[in-house]
Amino acid sequence: MSQGTLFDKVWDAHTVGILPSGQTQLLIGLHLIHEVTSPQAFAMLRERNLKVMFPERTIATVDHIVPTENQARPFADSLAEEMMQALEQNCQEHGITFYNIGSGSQGIVHVIAPELGLTQPGMTIACGDSHTSTHGAFGAIAFGIGTSQVRDVLASQTLTLSKLKVRRVEVNGSLRPGVYAKDVILHIIRKLGVKGGVGYAYEFAGTTFEQMSMEERMTVCNMSIEGGARCGYVNPDAVTFEYLKGREFAPQGANWDKAVTWWQSIRSDADAVYDDVVVFDAAEIAPTVTWGITPGQGIAINESVPTPEAMPDEERAIAREAYHYMDLEPGKPIRGTKVDVCFIGSCTNGRISDLREAARVAQGRQVAAGVKAFVVPGSERVKQQAESEGLDQIFAAAGFEWREPGCSMCLAMNPDKLQDRQVSASSSNRNFKGRQGSASGRTLLMSPAMVVAAAITGQVTDVRELIEYSAID
Numbered sequence: 001m002s003q004g005t006l007f008d009k010v011w012d013a014h015t016v017g018i019l020p021s022g023q024t025q026l027l028i029g030l031h032l033i034h035e036v037t038s039p040q041a042f043a044m045l046r047e048r049n050l051k052v053m054f055p056e057r058t059i060a061t062v063d064h065i066v067p068t069e070n071q072a073r074p075f076a077d078s079l080a081e082e083m084m085q086a087l088e089q090n091c092q093e094h095g096i097t098f099y100n101i102g103s104g105s106q107g108i109v110h111v112i113a114p115e116l117g118l119t120q121p122g123m124t125i126a127c128g129d130s131h132t133s134t135h136g137a138f139g140a141i142a143f144g145i146g147t148s149q150v151r152d153v154l155a156s157q158t159l160t161l162s163k164l165k166v167r168r169v170e171v172n173g174s175l176r177p178g179v180y181a182k183d184v185i186l187h188i189i190r191k192l193g194v195k196g197g198v199g200y201a202y203e204f205a206g207t208t209f210e211q212m213s214m215e216e217r218m219t220v221c222n223m224s225i226e227g228g229a230r231c232g233y234v235n236p237d238a239v240t241f242e243y244l245k246g247r248e249f250a251p252q253g254a255n256w257d258k259a260v261t262w263w264q265s266i267r268s269d270a271d272a273v274y275d276d277v278v279v280f281d282a283a284e285i286a287p288t289v290t291w292g293i294t295p296g297q298g299i300a301i302n303e304s305v306p307t308p309e310a311m312p313d314e315e316r317a318i319a320r321e322a323y324h325y326m327d328l329e330p331g332k333p334i335r336g337t338k339v340d341v342c343f344i345g346s347c348t349n350g351r352i353s354d355l356r357e358a359a360r361v362a363q364g365r366q367v368a369a370g371v372k373a374f375v376v377p378g379s380e381r382v383k384q385q386a387e388s389e390g391l392d393q394i395f396a397a398a399g400f401e402w403r404e405p406g407c408s409m410c411l412a413m414n415p416d417k418l419q420d421r422q423v424s425a426s427s428s429n430r431n432f433k434g435r436q437g438s439a440s441g442r443t444l445l446m447s448p449a450m451v452v453a454a455a456i457t458g459q460v461t462d463v464r465e466l467i468e469y470s471a472i473d
Helices: 006-013 039-047 078-094 109-116 130-138 147-156 181-192 207-211 214-227 238-244 254-265 313-326 352-362 380-388 391-398 448-457 463-472
Strands: 015-018 024-027 030-033 058-061 097-099 124-127 141-144 158-161 165-172 200-205 231-233 276-281 288-290 298-300 341-344 372-375 423-426 442-445
Touching (some): 006 015, 006 200, 030 147, 039 078, 039 147, 058 078, 058 109, 078 097, 109 124, 109 214, 109 380, 124 147, 130 141, 130 214, 130 231, 141 231, 165 181, 165 207, 181 214, 181 276, 181 288, 181 298, 200 214, 214 231, 214 238, 341 352, 352 448, 380 391, 423 448, 448 463
Parallel strands (some): 030 058, 030 124, 058 097, 124 141, 165 200, 200 231, 341 372
Antiparallel strands (some): 015 024, 024 158
């Protein structure tokens, strides 16, 4: 088993005890909740006449079901309104801080917690959402949990978990222009598989991650779960500390210096032992697009949809299922695939740096006829920042719709949905069947810049061509 890694250090520091089953009872430092997976958990507390043990360690917001066009209350969707009211009531009853619409800090839960400085190195974090692994970008150990586990954390501030193995995923070198953090994680998942990380925590390391901003690191850690890993993290460094310093919930004054000293101490040791190590070369990573029905079915923009003969036997059945569902021919280039809807947003790629890069590609161009394109900021703060920089005007001039914050079409538990067999170019994290609201809708995952390129041309396009053209201009 691993020794001396950040994962080991944080796990040991938060261990309450070892249960007869061999599992660990782990203290959870920060619990994030939203409107979808919490109502049943609170109902379970009421049935047992229990209170929230440490309400100050739980933070709430709304994101999954909120509409991104008209947010007037009551919501047109009665179920969404019911969930909103339940969260409002539960937070008030238990004294939980709630960042509601209009608070100035509402947004996707995995966007607002880092913004506020709630997410910090060395923490254990839990949330009833798969992509809680996002917070590992700060050197935290963050788990997505189910509703019954949300109940457990509310009632006891602990989780029962089996300790994971640790795989060091090392990427070295500088990314080429037009290649982004989203391409890095899609490439990793393609190579290691959607089940390759089962039983593991992924430690992302190497010079490529050292060069990344915190928002880029969040994009990578966000999709750890799509590679089967329970969590993913990056060791905290000067980039981490610079991002956190001065934020609302970050330590201040002398406490800041003490915190940084401790944060540095939990980094993986130079001689740490890992259960597995894999190494990638950043120079080999190109803009990547998914062609199938899992995030692991991805290829470089200049590649063709793989043929069954080129795959391992165990991947051929799901590949045939994907060919049929996606209506793509094996051996056919992914470039040139027509798109109907282009979505920029989600907890993966709805931050200010994502919107800045997307706007850079969109500026001076026009969305192709017949394509619906829209941008959904990840939070109210991201929206405000983007508008202060004029990004909303750039998008609007190019033909994109500018929306209010929320999860939007990432999972379509709101009015933003695909219709029938529409093809979506999406900056989100999952391309499962029906994921974006239509049982037959099709999703192609890619970076925000690549989504813009698809919107402008009406088809899957190598964004590097637009960047080069823009540079010449």
